[in-house]
Amino acid sequence: MSASTSRPGTGSRNADFASPLTIPGGEMAGTEIVRELPPELALTVWQTLRSVLLWAAEHPAHRGGLFEPSAMEQWELELLEGTFDPDLRFPLAVIVGELADAARATPQALARACLCVTEWGLAHNAVRTALGFTEAAALCWPDHPRYAWMAGRLLRAHGHLREAELWIKRSVRVAGSMGDWEAQTLGLNSLGNVFAESGNYRKALHTHAQSLRLARKHRLREREGEVLHDLFVASAHMDDLDSAESYARGALEIYRSGHARLLPLAHDLAVLWIQRGQFDRALPVLLALVDHFTDPADRLFILASAGWASGVCGEEAHFQRLSNEAVELSEQHPAGRSVARALYELGLGAWHLERWESAEALLFRAETVARTRGEADVIVLAESVLSAVRSRQPANPAKVEVARASAGHQSLAGRFVAKLRGAAVLTEAR
Numbered sequence: 001m002s003a004s005t006s007r008p009g010t011g012s013r014n015a016d017f018a019s020p021l022t023i024p025g026g027e028m029a030g031t032e033i034v035r036e037l038p039p040e041l042a043l044t045v046w047q048t049l050r051s052v053l054l055w056a057a058e059h060p061a062h063r064g065g066l067f068e069p070s071a072m073e074q075w076e077l078e079l080l081e082g083t084f085d086p087d088l089r090f091p092l093a094v095i096v097g098e099l100a101d102a103a104r105a106t107p108q109a110l111a112r113a114c115l116c117v118t119e120w121g122l123a124h125n126a127v128r129t130a131l132g133f134t135e136a137a138a139l140c141w142p143d144h145p146r147y148a149w150m151a152g153r154l155l156r157a158h159g160h161l162r163e164a165e166l167w168i169k170r171s172v173r174v175a176g177s178m179g180d181w182e183a184q185t186l187g188l189n190s191l192g193n194v195f196a197e198s199g200n201y202r203k204a205l206h207t208h209a210q211s212l213r214l215a216r217k218h219r220l221r222e223r224e225g226e227v228l229h230d231l232f233v234a235s236a237h238m239d240d241l242d243s244a245e246s247y248a249r250g251a252l253e254i255y256r257s258g259h260a261r262l263l264p265l266a267h268d269l270a271v272l273w274i275q276r277g278q279f280d281r282a283l284p285v286l287l288a289l290v291d292h293f294t295d296p297a298d299r300l301f302i303l304a305s306a307g308w309a310s311g312v313c314g315e316e317a318h319f320q321r322l323s324n325e326a327v328e329l330s331e332q333h334p335a336g337r338s339v340a341r342a343l344y345e346l347g348l349g350a351w352h353l354e355r356w357e358s359a360e361a362l363l364f365r366a367e368t369v370a371r372t373r374g375e376a377d378v379i380v381l382a383e384s385v386l387s388a389v390r391s392r393q394p395a396n397p398a399k400v401e402v403a404r405a406s407a408g409h410q411s412l413a414g415r416f417v418a419k420l421r422g423a424a425v426l427t428e429a430r
Helices: 029-036 039-057 060-065 069-080 086-100 107-123 127-140 145-157 161-178 181-197 201-217 221-237 241-254 262-275 279-290 296-312 316-332 339-352 356-373 376-390 407-420
Strands: none
Touching: 029 039, 029 127, 039 086, 039 107, 039 127, 069 086, 086 107, 107 127, 107 145, 127 145, 127 161, 145 161, 145 181, 161 181, 181 201, 181 221, 201 221, 221 241, 221 262, 241 262, 241 407, 262 279, 262 296, 262 407, 279 296, 279 316, 279 407, 296 316, 296 339, 316 339, 316 356, 339 356, 339 376, 356 376
């Protein structure tokens, strides 16, 4: 862009580089930003993003003539004296101020300011803005693998798996060239998670295994636990349940009480045991999990799973307590995402205890809620069990069996319970 007094980002220069400017469907990211932000913010935010991307696209030796310094300084002053949210204004001002002397602008300052805009966007439901500035941060500082990794993780979190894969692969390459083994371990593990979310669990297992070898080689103990956890998840999806349980055991040995991923691991393992019909192993872990979640939807989900396991194990007192609270929660938050499934699981628990009237009421309500939301899987499941309940058919032990665990198996559940008793209460499951 030749020197001009016009505001940067409005010129005709073509940005022919990998950036967030192009999104699926051929629309410009700027269009998406304009759509999601209020009119008084959209143009300024987009022009700032456009400017920093132009800077990142240019060869460092040629950046000096990108912007007219006095125009940029005036723009910076307008931002500093503006009236809109300072959490957005100030990082935008930092970016514009840096670009006023484009030849001397530093990747570090620009990347960090971009991430401040990302934080603002995520806090204000401006996802495209957040994604755009995260990618801009990675483009500004291309030799820093963790910025590319952060861009990939955020894209993955918002369902952009192809773009996430590209950024995370870049982070792995750059981390290897820089000798940042922890960043490379993180990148490989995140790449495995992208493959898993895409349904390619075999590729996910292979990539997680690479990450595990790297973590062990460089004695990255905490990262090793996280990789083992993700290997557990991928193995469970591949129906390799014995390997999955082994990976969970390994992760537990590393996770301390209070580790951010201990509760999700315990819950995932309890669900695995339920899938294997090992309700007596799952029950103590689920009971220990109940008091760690205060978010209504997450708590309802845990209460229902524990209620189901209690019913199968013949623990009537546990079932009554759990069922009462779960039903109350479902009535207080009828629009919750897990209501239909929770009621269905509670119905299964009542069925196993041969509480026929309770089972019928719970399953009928589960079916009704599922119909209003189009949850076809719950409708089919509830109808099939309702038929058995109405004809007073006991739960078939051949279909759902309580597997009496060996001493080793029992000790694994006990170790999870012991660590859960020292874990901090969470407000959300994930």
